[in-house]
Amino acid sequence: xxxxxxxxxxxxxxxxxxxxxxxxxxxxxxxxxxxxxxxxxxxxxxxxxxxxxxxxxxxxxxxxxxxxxxxxxxxxxxxxxxxxxxxxxxxxxxxxxxxxxxxxxxxxxxxxxxxxxxxxxxxxxxxxxxxxxxxxxxxxxxxxxxxxxxxxxxxxxxxxxxxxxxxxxxxxxxxxxxxxxxxxxxxxxxxxxxxxxxxxxxxxxxxxxxxxxxxxxxxxxxxxxxxxxxxxxxxxxxxxxxxxxxxxxxxxxxxxxxxxxxxxxxxxxxxxxxxxxxxxxxxxxxxxxxxxxxxxxxx
Numbered sequence: 001x002x003x004x005x006x007x008x009x010x011x012x013x014x015x016x017x018x019x020x021x022x023x024x025x026x027x028x029x030x031x032x033x034x035x036x037x038x039x040x041x042x043x044x045x046x047x048x049x050x051x052x053x054x055x056x057x058x059x060x061x062x063x064x065x066x067x068x069x070x071x072x073x074x075x076x077x078x079x080x081x082x083x084x085x086x087x088x089x090x091x092x093x094x095x096x097x098x099x100x101x102x103x104x105x106x107x108x109x110x111x112x113x114x115x116x117x118x119x120x121x122x123x124x125x126x127x128x129x130x131x132x133x134x135x136x137x138x139x140x141x142x143x144x145x146x147x148x149x150x151x152x153x154x155x156x157x158x159x160x161x162x163x164x165x166x167x168x169x170x171x172x173x174x175x176x177x178x179x180x181x182x183x184x185x186x187x188x189x190x191x192x193x194x195x196x197x198x199x200x201x202x203x204x205x206x207x208x209x210x211x212x213x214x215x216x217x218x219x220x221x222x223x224x225x226x227x228x229x230x231x232x233x234x235x236x237x238x239x240x241x242x243x244x245x246x247x248x249x250x251x252x253x254x255x256x257x258x259x260x261x262x263x264x265x266x267x268x269x270x271x272x273x274x275x276x277x278x279x280x281x282x283x284x285x286x287x288x289x290x291x292x293x294x295x296x297x298x299x
Contacts, residue, residue, distance in 0.1 A: 007171035011178030014047040020234030027246045045145040048112030067218040093292035108180035189280040190239035195272045215243040220272040222280035
């Protein structure tokens with residue numbers, strides 16, 4: 001039980017590293033020094049993913065095309081999940097508000113096993129990786145850090161721990177489940193919400209609104225008075241500020257949030273926020289139910 005408890009604690013620690021250190025570093029906002037941001041970006045490699053694949057998936061696709069179907073990787077889900085009103089529905093989606101949480105937990109398991117390899121091939125086909133040398137470099141780095149991660153977190157405990165192998169393996173999987181569930185809930189409550197919009201490009205393939213307006217329409221905050229949550233989640237209670245100003249460190253978000261809200265109101269733009277974390281999760285639960293039962297929208 002002690003081993004299991006420590007692995008679960010490490011799961012929250014992995015999520016904390018991802019949200020409080022890696023996230024800022026890859027956005028270039030952890031430090032004013034580029035070399036230090038690059039160094040701290042490697043923390044995602046130590047928790048089983050890859051900084052180059054995250055940068056392409058998150059910085060390039062998610063931040064450029066927030067909530068845009070077929071462009072934003074955060075809402076491009078497998079067939080059993082539906083995160084957009086524009087997705088073709090199936091019978092499973094009616095129940096996704098109950099089972100989605102299990103797959104949120106499994107997300108990190110897919111990350112550390114195969115997702116980066118799948119994304120590498122996909123990003124190459126999309127033209128985000130333009131030459132063979134870059135592709136080979138990315139592939140080598142993914143393989144190298146996968147070996148390092150599994151050696152540190154699974155192989156060494158199996159070799160040197162006095163407890164049974166199945167205890168270590170189950171504890172390892174529990175750690176990854178806690179990490180995936182924690183990160184997924186925080187990011188999903190920022191965008192897959194009742195008051196968030198899911199815009200589509202026009203006939204010319206262009207978005208109707210400019211970048212900042214688009215981010216205000218598609219992004220939501222929660223728990224604006226929660227100092228502990230703000231600290232523990234790396235400022236991701238203020239996703240609106242993150243999406244508007246990704247190059248600003250999250251430690252400043254609480255100071256600039258009132259200015260952002262006031263300016264949005266002056267221009268007749270929304271500033272979506274939920275009163276608490278529990279309220280945000282509840283709204284996300286309801287949104288999953290709505291998305292799973294509604295007809296496909298193409299407008």
